[in-house]
Amino acid sequence: METFNLSDVTDAELLQSDRLARDACVNLDDCYQCGKCTAGCPMVHEMDLVPRQLIRMLQLGLTKRALSAKTPWICANCMVCSARCPQGVDIAAIMLAVRRTAKKQGLQPVREADLFDDAFVANIRSFGKSNEAILAAKYNLLSSHLTQDLLNAPRMAARGMIGPKIHSVKDRAAVRRLVDRALADEGDREGDQGDASVLLHPSAAAAGAATTSPGGDLR
Amino acid sequence: MRYAYFPGCSASATGVAFTLSANYVGNRIGLELVEIPDWCCCGTSAALVTNADLALALPARSLALAERMDPALDVATPCAGCYSSLAAAVHHARQSEANRAHVEELIEMPYAATADVFSFLEVMAQPESREAIAAALTTSLNGLKVASYYGCALVRPQRIAHFDDAEDPQSMDDLMRLAGAEPVEWSFKVECCGASHQISEPRAARQLIERIFEDAAANGAEAIATACPLCMLNLDMREAEINKARAAAGKAAFSIPIYYFTELLGTALGGSAKQLGIDRHFWPAASTVAMPRREVSAR
Numbered sequence: 001m002e003t004f005n006l007s008d009v010t011d012a013e014l015l016q017s018d019r020l021a022r023d024a025c026v027n028l029d030d031c032y033q034c035g036k037c038t039a040g041c042p043m044v045h046e047m048d049l050v051p052r053q054l055i056r057m058l059q060l061g062l063t064k065r066a067l068s069a070k071t072p073w074i075c076a077n078c079m080v081c082s083a084r085c086p087q088g089v090d091i092a093a094i095m096l097a098v099r100r101t102a103k104k105q106g107l108q109p110v111r112e113a114d115l116f117d118d119a120f121v122a123n124i125r126s127f128g129k130s131n132e133a134i135l136a137a138k139y140n141l142l143s144s145h146l147t148q149d150l151l152n153a154p155r156m157a158a159r160g161m162i163g164p165k166i167h168s169v170k171d172r173a174a175v176r177r178l179v180d181r182a183l184a185d186e187g188d189r190e191g192d193q194g195d196a197s198v199l200l201h202p203s204a205a206a207a208g209a210a211t212t213s214p215g216g217d218l219r
Numbered sequence: 220m221r222y223a224y225f226p227g228c229s230a231s232a233t234g235v236a237f238t239l240s241a242n243y244v245g246n247r248i249g250l251e252l253v254e255i256p257d258w259c260c261c262g263t264s265a266a267l268v269t270n271a272d273l274a275l276a277l278p279a280r281s282l283a284l285a286e287r288m289d290p291a292l293d294v295a296t297p298c299a300g301c302y303s304s305l306a307a308a309v310h311h312a313r314q315s316e317a318n319r320a321h322v323e324e325l326i327e328m329p330y331a332a333t334a335d336v337f338s339f340l341e342v343m344a345q346p347e348s349r350e351a352i353a354a355a356l357t358t359s360l361n362g363l364k365v366a367s368y369y370g371c372a373l374v375r376p377q378r379i380a381h382f383d384d385a386e387d388p389q390s391m392d393d394l395m396r397l398a399g400a401e402p403v404e405w406s407f408k409v410e411c412c413g414a415s416h417q418i419s420e421p422r423a424a425r426q427l428i429e430r431i432f433e434d435a436a437a438n439g440a441e442a443i444a445t446a447c448p449l450c451m452l453n454l455d456m457r458e459a460e461i462n463k464a465r466a467a468a469g470k471a472a473f474s475i476p477i478y479y480f481t482e483l484l485g486t487a488l489g490g491s492a493k494q495l496g497i498d499r500h501f502w503p504a505a506s507t508v509a510m511p512r513r514e515v516s517a518r
Binding site: 045092096115118120128159160175183 | 229235260262267271273275374375386414416427456501
């Protein structure tokens with residue numbers, strides 16, 4: 001079992017956990033650690049921090065540990081946790097907020113998941129539609145899992161599921177602009193949110209005012 | 220029954236049998252689908268894990284194009300993942316004027332967020348559709364024991380997907396009953412199939428599929444019905460591989476074909492395996508639906 005010295009928790013970490021909670025529209029104090037999220041999680045066997053523990057890390061301001069966790073990348077976003085939480089905590093939204101923030105920081109706790117989703121978004125940016133065969137081939141190349149599902153390819157082709165035709169929107173430029181704008185824009189918006197005064201940790205509010213410009217060292 | 224139609228990327232690819240069977244059923248019951256011009260990928264979980272704005276803007280573009288085509292039409296989509304993305308974008312835009320305006324900026328198009336989004340399951344489960352199906356039935360699935368598998372996106376999160384119960388949905392079970400099948404009680408109807416983790420995390424995710432088969436088999440299911448192309452692909456394409464691993468571990472093999480719920484409805488409406496795309500499955504599925512139909516005609 002991992003041990004943590006809570007005296008080492010920095011103000012920046014507390015501020016950052018507040019911001020993650022705000023991004024997910026969640027009040028971390030609502031979680032009373034019952035573990036129902038974890039009991040229902042279908043991917044929990046592969047997580048380094050179970051969902052309940054990830055929330056606990058954020059409650060305590062152990063944000064660096066949370067951001068380096070495999071957990072949000074292993075999460076399949078099935079939303080069972082959020083559906084069953086007796087306190088209405090949207091745990092799945094926290095998983096997304098932690099993963100997006102970790103990605104922005106250049107962290108890649110689960111390489112394959114990151115490569116796959118990047119390849120998926122790149123596919124959309126190029127064609128406006130998802131071309132499953134191109135996606136699978138690109139993923140296999142990037143991840144070096146070269147032969148994965150290779151034997152399924154001819155079987156899919158025989159069933160008319162994949163073929164030489166590339167599916168594309170007519171207005172590729174519009175979709176590409178949309179993707180680029182969305183990816184650029186959120187950074188700005190989050191910068192703005194850094195100035196918001198809604199802080200969930202009272203201690204962090206004091207610390208933020210005293211030592212750091214809120215959000216300043218979070219990127 | 221007229222909708223703006225969002226096919227989704229899988230409709231002409233891995234989910235081609237869903238398209239064939241849904242169109243067959245749709246034609247038989249007077250469902251009119253008008254394809255949204257130049258719709259794009261909904262972004263699905265890849266956009267969601269990447270960026271919140273991207274996850275809103277991609278579905279919103281198609282919704283805005285649907286509005287431009289005909290503002291009076293609601294939107295219908297076969298795919299559970301597309302349904303989830305589209306419905307989440309509508310929900311977000313309706314939360315506040317600021318949200319809606321922000322989405323318009325992202326997509327560079329007006330978007331009023333007036334149209335609702337329906338999955339094909341919800342479309343077919345509506346009273347009008349059910350009556351039309353009942354009137355058009357030509358045969359019965361003759362007590363075929365079906366495990367209705369809803370998966371995640373059609374029932375969660377409840378603030379968005381609320382047409383059926385989140386833990387024990389019934390809409391597909393009711394449709395199966397209508398087609399003469401016998402829905403089985405089982406525990407995994409809203410469990411996750413692993414989604415794209417079957418590609419990125421196959422070692423960790425395979426057991427999710429295996430558990431679904433295990434519970435369906437333990438409850439006497441002869442078939443599994445799904446309303447999601449990714450659930451379908453994950454179960455249907457990987458059943459043989461899972462059986463191979465089970466054989467190596469000395470466990471019994473599964474022998475459960477997977478169907479789109481529209482394939483089973485289409486069968487009861489008289490469609491052939493070829494017309495409905497049932498002959499395109501990985502796990503052989505044509506003989507299971509052919510057998511009960513023979514029994515019916517012999518009666």
